[in-house]
Amino acid sequence: MELAILLGTLLLLLAIGVPVAFALLGATLVAFVVLDLPAIVAVQRMASGMSVFSLMAIPFFIFAGELMHRAGIAARLVRIAEAAFGRSRGGLGQVDVGASMLFGAVSGSAVASVSALGSTLMPMMKEKGYDTDYAVNVTSTSAVVGLLIPPSHNMIIYAAAAGVGVSVGELFIGGIVPGLLTGALLMFVAWLVAVKRNYPRGEFPGWPAFVAALAAALPGLMTAVIIVGGILGGFFTATESSSIAVIYTLAVAVLVYRSLSFRAFLDATLAAARTTAMVLFIIGAASAFGWVLAILETPSQLAALILSVTDNPILILLIINLILLVLGTFMDMSPLIVITTPIFLPIAVGLGIDPVHFGVIMMLNLGIGLVTPPVGSVLFVGAAVGGMRMEETVKTIWPFYGALVAALMAITYLPFLSMGLVDMMRG
Secondary structure, eight states, X not given: OHHXXXXXXXHHHXXXXXXXXXXXXXXXXXXXXXXXXXXHHHHHHHHHHHOOXXXXXXXXXXXXXXXXXXXXXXXXXXXXXXXXXXXXXXXXXXXXXXXXXXXXXXXXXXXXXXXXXXXXXXXXXXXXXXXXXXXXHHHHHHGGGGGTSSOOHHHHHHHHHHXXXXXHHHHHHHTHHHHHHXXXXXXXXXXXXXXXXXXOBOOOOOHHHHHHHHHHHHHHHHHXXXXXXXXXXXXXXXXXXXXXXXXXXXXXXXXXXXXXXXXXXHHHHXXXXXXXXXXXXXXXXXXXXXXXXXXXXXXXXXXXXXXXXXOOHHHHHHHHHHHHHHHHTTSOHHHHHHHHHHHHHHHHHHTTXXXXXXXXXXXXXXXXXXXXXXXXXXXXXXXXXXXXXXXXXXXXXXXXXXHHHHXXXXXXXXXXXXXXXXXXXXX
């Protein structure tokens, strides 16, 4: 009965348009009244959910991404991607995916990727004769790759929700190959659609132009090398690497590119502060909501329900993926990570799945939700940047959904994709 009231209140609040964080908190408080628990406990659970050391990396990575966006690093990444991939049929689609992979390697934010690259590439595509829906679909879906390629602040949230024993550094390493695979599949689909629509073929600018574009983008790309290399080499932790990323990005933007004005710095600081506050508030509300679920023994009940249906590991993983895909269409990624990780991770571990592997599965799964209506925050931003309604983009986005789901199935059932580099690192 209490669980029905909790979930019913949440669904009602979401249905009438209440923001996710407030809907979670409202449902939690209603459950507290029904369970006759003091409301102060909800505040304590929110505070404890946000008071996790590893979460300190989130504001720094967000800040580094904002600085890169405003320093014009996105434009430099587009130029190197255009030199590398622009020669094929519908080459700007390949450029879009490639630039998203590169931008994800230095920002880790899907929303930042679609807004930064979309404002650069979408007008370029329209000018070359590409349809608007194609530009929006490629830019939005390829932004999901940034959730897998390190650094990814959602992986930090997962590590915190999973508890002791899950390394953020290993999650970063585990996402590299799946990120490259997902990007490659999206490139292939972008090419297929471009061929079908007879989009123009780009021209290779020549090796001198490619080398020049690479040299211009290299200082920004070194951010990812420093982060991953520093973690692998044991020079600093993932949390420490976030502050180093900010310092390095500032140095590159001010001393190398000289493209960051004081006004842009203030804008980046304010934007990072707003985003951080929003993310941490959502995490806190989701932590309180998840605590109520634990009190009601929901994780064990759901695990028992799934295991009563089948004990086949392949089917259990499929069921978990389907549940997460459905939930991802209605709720944002951060609260879902906090709420569902304690529920599904024990089931996965019981099947012999490494927490790092399961974390990578969750990143891509819930990332698909970011480009799926009715919530679909990344698709919403992409459609807004492209100047068209989300409902119009969904009519032609299905091939790109197919690429993302194919990547999800491969990552789910081929653990070496996520664990190969991790196992090498573990020795």
